[in-house]
Amino acid sequence: MAKIKDVAKLAGVSPACVSLALNGKPYVSAKTKKRIYNAIEQLNYRPNIIARSLRNKKTHTIGLVLSDITNPFFPEIARGVETKAREYGFNVILCNTDADPLLEKNYIEVLLAKQVDGLILTSVRIMDDLDKYTKENCPLVFINRKPPLSDFDFVGIDNVASAKMAVEHLIKLGHRKIALIRGEPASWASFSRYEGYRMALKEAGIPYSDNLVKIGYLRYESGYRAMESLLKGSPIPTAIFCANDIMALGAIDACVDRKVKVPQDLAIVGFDDIWVASLKNVQLTTVHQPRYEMGAKAVELMVERIIGKRKKTKRVILPTKLVIRRTCGANFKISRGKWPNL
Amino acid sequence: MAKIKDVAKLAGVSPACVSLALNGKPYVSAKTKKRIYNAIEQLNYRPNIIARSLRNKKTHTIGLVLSDITNPFFPEIARGVETKAREYGFNVILCNTDADPLLEKNYIEVLLAKQVDGLILTSVRIMDDLDKYTKENCPLVFINRKPPLSDFDFVGIDNVASAKMAVEHLIKLGHRKIALIRGEPASWASFSRYEGYRMALKEAGIPYSDNLVKIGYLRYESGYRAMESLLKGSPIPTAIFCANDIMALGAIDACVDRKVKVPQDLAIVGFDDIWVASLKNVQLTTVHQPRYEMGAKAVELMVERIIGKRKKTKRVILPTKLVIRRTCGANFKISRGKWPNL
DNA sequence: TTGTACGCGTTATCAA
DNA sequence: TTGATAACGCGTACAA
Numbered sequence: 001m002a003k004i005k006d007v008a009k010l011a012g013v014s015p016a017c018v019s020l021a022l023n024g025k026p027y028v029s030a031k032t033k034k035r036i037y038n039a040i041e042q043l044n045y046r047p048n049i050i051a052r053s054l055r056n057k058k059t060h061t062i063g064l065v066l067s068d069i070t071n072p073f074f075p076e077i078a079r080g081v082e083t084k085a086r087e088y089g090f091n092v093i094l095c096n097t098d099a100d101p102l103l104e105k106n107y108i109e110v111l112l113a114k115q116v117d118g119l120i121l122t123s124v125r126i127m128d129d130l131d132k133y134t135k136e137n138c139p140l141v142f143i144n145r146k147p148p149l150s151d152f153d154f155v156g157i158d159n160v161a162s163a164k165m166a167v168e169h170l171i172k173l174g175h176r177k178i179a180l181i182r183g184e185p186a187s188w189a190s191f192s193r194y195e196g197y198r199m200a201l202k203e204a205g206i207p208y209s210d211n212l213v214k215i216g217y218l219r220y221e222s223g224y225r226a227m228e229s230l231l232k233g234s235p236i237p238t239a240i241f242c243a244n245d246i247m248a249l250g251a252i253d254a255c256v257d258r259k260v261k262v263p264q265d266l267a268i269v270g271f272d273d274i275w276v277a278s279l280k281n282v283q284l285t286t287v288h289q290p291r292y293e294m295g296a297k298a299v300e301l302m303v304e305r306i307i308g309k310r311k312k313t314k315r316v317i318l319p320t321k322l323v324i325r326r327t328c329g330a331n332f333k334i335s336r337g338k339w340p341n342l
Numbered sequence: 343m344a345k346i347k348d349v350a351k352l353a354g355v356s357p358a359c360v361s362l363a364l365n366g367k368p369y370v371s372a373k374t375k376k377r378i379y380n381a382i383e384q385l386n387y388r389p390n391i392i393a394r395s396l397r398n399k400k401t402h403t404i405g406l407v408l409s410d411i412t413n414p415f416f417p418e419i420a421r422g423v424e425t426k427a428r429e430y431g432f433n434v435i436l437c438n439t440d441a442d443p444l445l446e447k448n449y450i451e452v453l454l455a456k457q458v459d460g461l462i463l464t465s466v467r468i469m470d471d472l473d474k475y476t477k478e479n480c481p482l483v484f485i486n487r488k489p490p491l492s493d494f495d496f497v498g499i500d501n502v503a504s505a506k507m508a509v510e511h512l513i514k515l516g517h518r519k520i521a522l523i524r525g526e527p528a529s530w531a532s533f534s535r536y537e538g539y540r541m542a543l544k545e546a547g548i549p550y551s552d553n554l555v556k557i558g559y560l561r562y563e564s565g566y567r568a569m570e571s572l573l574k575g576s577p578i579p580t581a582i583f584c585a586n587d588i589m590a591l592g593a594i595d596a597c598v599d600r601k602v603k604v605p606q607d608l609a610i611v612g613f614d615d616i617w618v619a620s621l622k623n624v625q626l627t628t629v630h631q632p633r634y635e636m637g638a639k640a641v642e643l644m645v646e647r648i649i650g651k652r653k654k655t656k657r658v659i660l661p662t663k664l665v666i667r668r669t670c671g672a673n674f675k676i677s678r679g680k681w682p683n684l
Numbered sequence: 685t686t687g688t689a690c691g692c693g694t695t696a697t698c699a700a
Numbered sequence: 701t702t703g704a705t706a707a708c709g710c711g712t713a714c715a716a
Contacts, residue, residue, distance in 0.1 A: 001478075001479075046451065046454060046455050047455060048396075048455070048457060049452075049455045049456045049457065050392055050395050050396045050401065050456065050457045051396055053392050054390075054392045054393055054396050059392065061435070061456075064436075068421070069411065069417045069420050069421055069424070070417040070418050070421045070617075072414075072617075074417075075411045075412045075416075075417055076412050078411050078436065079410070079411055079412045079438060082411070082436055082437070082438050083438065091435045091437075091452065091453075091456065092435065092436050093403070093433045093434065093435055093436070094406075094420065094424055094434050094435070094436040095424070095433075096421060096424050096425065109388065110391075110433065111433075112388060113388045113389060113390070113391045114391045114392065114403075114433065115390060115391065115392045136343075137343075249621060252621075252622070252623065253621060253622040253623075256622040256623065257622070275412075275414075276618050276621070279591060279595060279618070279624070280594070280595040280598040280599070281594065281595075281598065281623045281624055282621070282623055282624070
């Protein structure tokens with residue numbers, strides 16, 4: 001591989017001059033520029049960005065730490081991050097942690113050692129000792145995850161209000177026995193949605209019952225099992241709010257297996273609005289989360305920090321909206337068997 | 343940030359000695375090692391991997407170039423790549439190209455400039471001038487994409503045989519008017535599946551008709567429109583093979599809108615076996631592709647190259663299997679309205 | 685426009 | 701055997 005020296009020699013100038021030309025700095029005459037570019041072309045020269053990074057203390061690389069890219073919640077966030085990062089000239093290192101705090105810690109250490117310019121964290125579980133990273137000169141941005149005590153930048157939604165909105169919708173449809181399949185307690189977002197659920201019930205004067213709350217782990221199987229448990233329990237709910245869509249899909253499948261009709265026998269509302277929810281054979285009512293925008297916004301916050309444009313921490317709350325489809329029964333005006341397809 | 347010099351000073355040794363200790367090289371006494379580790383701990387020292395990479399000419403970073411991580415086909419590949427890469431001590435830079443050859447080229451150039459140790463390419467479209475990268479000391483591995491003339495490593499499936507298997511299944515079920523919603527012509531995998539389709543028809547003595555072949559772009563909307571077009575055309579098929587699952591889902595939704603019953607009126611088979619396909623309200627018959635394994639295997643091939651263990655190019659063909667569910671009608675023994683849900 | 689020091693570890697050479 | 705010194709990887713920035 002050709003180096004800057006080779007280019008300089010061929011163009012009859014110094015390496016420094018080549019560097020200036022390459023970086024668009026002034027004080028390089030048009031003529032020498034041309035000679036330099038010719039040399040670059042001839043030698044197929046490509047600057048070694050590692051060397052440049054070492055000198056500049058900027059790698060133009062950021063880390064994206066998430067639980068699992070195969071979870072349908074994450075790809076759009078990743079896409080938002082990657083696209084916006086590309087606009088700003090950054091590359092993205094993808095890290096799956098499976099919500100394992102140890103793996104997450106290891107990844108953060110490696111990324112810092114690799115001198116990433118910023119870090120976006122959107123794993124689910126809470127890791128408590130992130131505070132020590134405040135002193136690093138590497139900005140952290142949290143997506144939909146409770147930032148630790150020290151103030152880090154944050155992008156997310158109002159989980160409490162969004163969950164409340166979903167449950168209120170079910171209440172408005174006449175439901176009083178509304179169950180919740182919530183995420184694990186350690187997750188801040190899950191806890192907030194639980195709060196929203198309770199708040200909605202309280203304001204409607206509906207008593208809260210622990211029997212109607214099941215803990216899932218934000219996965220399909222959890223939703224399936226939680227629903228089985230609810231159907232065996234007492235009282236049997238007439239509606240269910242799930243803390244995310246894939247649990248809702250699991251719950252629906254449990255209903256299918258037990259011949260419980262959705263939404264006739266049971267209304268279901270999810271959370272996230274993953275792509276599947278809109279399929280005509282699914283039509284899951286859910287709370288839409290602007291995941292792409294969350295990823296993109298996180299990068300913007302990060303870049304503001306990197307270029308030193310902003311010192312104060314910033315919290316961005318993006319709007320959600322309730323997407324009413326079939327499974328909540330709001331638009332349910334059909335008779336049995338009218339559905340053309342399964 | 344503390345540097346190796348600081349550690350050396352605190353431990354009362356030379357930087358070289360610290361380096362030797364850190365890298366587990368011999369000739370550092372146990373005592374000095376202890377002193378060094380203590381100093382590292384005290385200073386919270388973290389080696390600068392950029393500096394190390396510059397010297398070692400190894401970044402322990404690889405690039406993963408794909409079309410779009412939000413396409414359900416890719417996350418499992420990415421997961422396989424990331425997990426296996428982590429095992430071997432590599433990080434993964436994620437690159438979405440939207441199947442744009444120019445974007446792909448830009449990304450490859452940037453990644454090479456960043457001195458990645460390897461590159462995994464799994465965009466859909468074919469870029470012809472990849473040959474020039476043979477001379478780089480950066481191994482390329484192709485996933486499910488025709489490698490260019492020069493031999494690069496490859497991981498994929500037998501697209502022809504797999505598609506043939508799917509169509510043969512429909513033939514066995516008694517179908518003769520079998521349509522194909524294929525991917526774009528520029529895609530090698532799509533073309534291979536088209537060949538498999540033709541081959542199955544030919545062997546069964548069924549005449550091929552251009553009217554029964556629609557070109558989609560591997561996206562939901564394409565599948566939807568292709569199906570609309572088929573339903574308006576002549577002859578109307580009794581079965582459809584789609585080159586991927588999301589087009590199949592689009593096709594199914596077009597059927598729902600037009601009150602065409604699947605599989606009663608029309609059998610549908612997809613390709614990929616994305617997660618959605620197994621939902622009880624979807625139950626798409628499809629060809630399973632081991633995507634996680636494809637990603638993991640690609641990393642293995644890459645690492646063999648990086649450590650120089652192998653010189654000859656290798657092609658790995660992983661097995662596929664037909665997953666028979668509801669939409670092909672094979673197990674269809676129910677009467678209308680019997681489905682418990684939707 | 686150029687020479688040169690620098691960024692920070694690593695490795696080859698050399699000394700003890 | 702153990703450790704230090706210095707050159708090196710490759711671009712960039714500053715003084716000249």
